[in-house]
Amino acid sequence: MYAEVIVEVLNYVGIVAFAVSGALKAGEKNMDLLGFITLGFSTALAGGIIRDVLLGRVPPVNIVYLPYPATAILASVATFLLYPHVRRHKDVVLYPDALGLGAFAAIGADVTASYCSHHGAASCWLLVVMLSSITAAGGGVVRDILAGEIPLILRREVYASAAAAGGVIYLATLPLGREAAMLITISAVTAIRIAALWKGWELPKVVSQPGAH
Template identity: 60%
Template sequence: MADLIVDALNYVGIIAFAVSGALKAGEKDLDLLGFLVLGYSTALAGGIIRDLILGIVPPTNITSLPYQLAAIGASAFTFALYDKVSKYRDVVLYPDALGLGAFAAIGADIALKRGLNPLGVAAMAAITAAGGGVVRDVLAAEIPLVLRKEIYATAAAIGGLVYLSLYYIEGREVALLGTIISVVALRLLSLRYGWELPRLKRRAASPGA
């Protein structure tokens, strides 16, 4: 049952992330190919990077046609209805949070099967969940959002540690579901209350400097 839930949420995440990437393409005034590239990359790049690091070749997101079609379809849909979809971009945050949790759980699950240590599990959870967003921002010539604003990759990394803890206490299914719930909750709470990681406080330049 846990696998079915995660698989369903995986598609939710792919579609939500593809829409996110396509919306960024719209902001940059890109053409249809730009929409498809940013949407596809945002949805699937995190899993591709994870698999390459772990030696899983070819990566699952490249060999799975349904995953690719879901990403391309969502990107094309956003291109066709950009004016309408862009008005409701805040609604995408909720399925995006579900996808973040599912991707974090999947990344942690695969990392543990590969025998990684706790930090490795947390890293693979974060890369799987947030790697696509980093690729999206790099392609859009921006500093990745996860490095400068919001609790996003951090939530996924914490989810990896939650997965590891629950796995040895309650087993795989509880660990998968517990990770999804904890990541989604942390992500939504951070949006609700504007939580961010600490930053350096820079001194204002003195007059005439």
């Protein structure tokens, strides 16, 4: 019971933080109010929408459960109205964002594992890992595409990979109980993300030689 309340509270923290992140991107691109709302809404909710569509859960929860889109839209509008102040302190958003990443990863893993259980799938660990990552990071990909950029998670940042690790952690701890698995997943993903921010961790990539074609 208490675990579900904690997860739901952190889910709202994530919606607000992700919406602010998307709205800040809109500000960087000199978009109007609709642009702020579109990028804020997409960043906060598109990952869960994609997950639900892939699982055949239509219409997606992030659309039909009014408090979720309302929270994302209000956070986006607030960022628009307070943009100079929010932009000045944008680094503060990184820590609620990390909590949101953990919550979204855990929720994505839980929803997918529940789907597998109800549909009699004996093993769908890969699906759980993939949709945990998509739930948490899919909105950021949509945001960057709408902003005309290569998605940040494909260039740098331990972000989607942290969420994918959350899917593995959820499955590994599920024998302890669903609520325990979700709380452990949130804690682990949040810790990985914050450590990556502090240490500057990035995934390996090819370094192009200057002047090479």
